[in-house]
């Protein structure tokens with residue numbers, strides 16, 4: 001049986017192939033695969049929005065029977081290629097998405113007549129920098145927004161999101177998080193955790209409320225219908241991707257529905273969308289469906305793995321003016337911000353490449369889900385074409401040691417720092433210890449292949465990025481080998 005309309009034959013055929021580093025093997029059928037596990041029902045753990053399945057635990061990787069009783073089990077490499085063969089139709093779906101988004105980005109470049117003169121760059125204030133202005137305009141068009149700031153001065157996604165929130169919220173206002181608890185690094189921005197005196201939103205007199213997720217980790221639509229307090233709720237904040245929560249990524253249709261429900265209660269509420277990891281996973285973006293502001297990082301999807309840093313905020317022109325005043329200073333505004341020509345060129349080129357690199361990451365994620373599922377682990381989204389494309393694939397590894405072993409194996413197969421053994425540790429912005437496998441060219445660039453997660457129940461590693469899915473094939477070989485070694489030791 002295959003989820004993808006493929007018969008088991010393709011898997012058998014793939015097992016006959018000779019793969020790099022492995023000898024040709026005799027054809028042999030695979031045993032029945034473990035049954036599909038879907039995150040059904042929910043069990044909310046004591047801290048934060050973490051969603052565990054109600055399914056019983058499956059056997060660990062080293063116990064999973066792949067291959068029939070008489071035959072030799074398939075090597076890890078063979079299992080990976082068998083998965084890849086079965087994923088051909090899924091990869092083809094991804095290619096269609098990529099093509100639609102390449103068309104969209106190219107059209108924006110054409111409409112704004114992007115040429116080499118836009119790569120000259122600027123210094124100091126950067127007044128009159130044609131390239132920066134054109135980049136903002138291209139970003140706005142691609143994001144379905146009136147205006148945008150795509151700037152190197154944003155340090156990260158958290159910085160872009162914080163800039164947008166501080167731009168809109170004023171003392172006495174309320175911020176409502178619509179899709180459960182926001183990403184970990186937002187806690188210090190909002191003020192639910194952090195250092196007193198650092199000026200969180202709550203310290204500035206903004207109140208904060210959170211709408212808990214409903215069934216299956218989705219937005220609680222019934223609760224949302226009455227959640228807005230007109231005149232008080234100023235921002236309704238929606239996080240598109242799962243972040244470090246074991247919940248599904250929101251679809252653009254979900255975001256559209258949420259915007260409509262929110263605006264029906266009070267049209268003046270500003271809907272902000274944390275779009276980190278969401279860009280180019282659909283053909284529409286949050287501002288296309290009515291969001292007022294969308295924010296993200298250029299070392300994630302829209303930087304195409306080559307932007308050396310930066311972030312963006314796109315949305316309503318009046319609000320983008322406020323965000324610029326917050327990012328720089330009131331009075332300096334949108335027309336400043338020096339940026340070197342080298343950086344500008346990588347921003348343009350990265351944005352053009354972004355649909356493709358996002359597509360590679362989506363394929364890598366499907367490979368992760370397919371393989372880990374066959375080995376008996378819970379992967380979200382589950383194998384196959386997901387309901388919503390997600391840049392992040394969560395894998396429940398059930399223990400700290402499992403997370404460490406997985407990340408160790410990934411790191412070994414990264415181009416940079418392959419000699420490093422990742423350990424859980426304290427990281428700025430995070431409340432829990434976090435482990436990162438990210439042997440990337442650009443520091444912290446999770447658009448390049450990466451796997452990371454907070455060390456807390458239910459011990460989930462979040463896999464994302466990858467400039468090419470075949471790197472995931474290699475990385476998974478490292479991760480599963482490392483997991484098997486750890487399981488054998490315990």
Ligand SMILES: Cc1ncc(COP(=O)(O)O)c(C=O)c1O
Pocket residue numbers: 156157158159183185239240241242243244274276277297
């Ligand atoms: C959904 C989401 N929002 C925000 C962030 C924070 O982004 P950054 O690490 O660039 O600050 C992340 C990071 O992974 C995320 O997953």
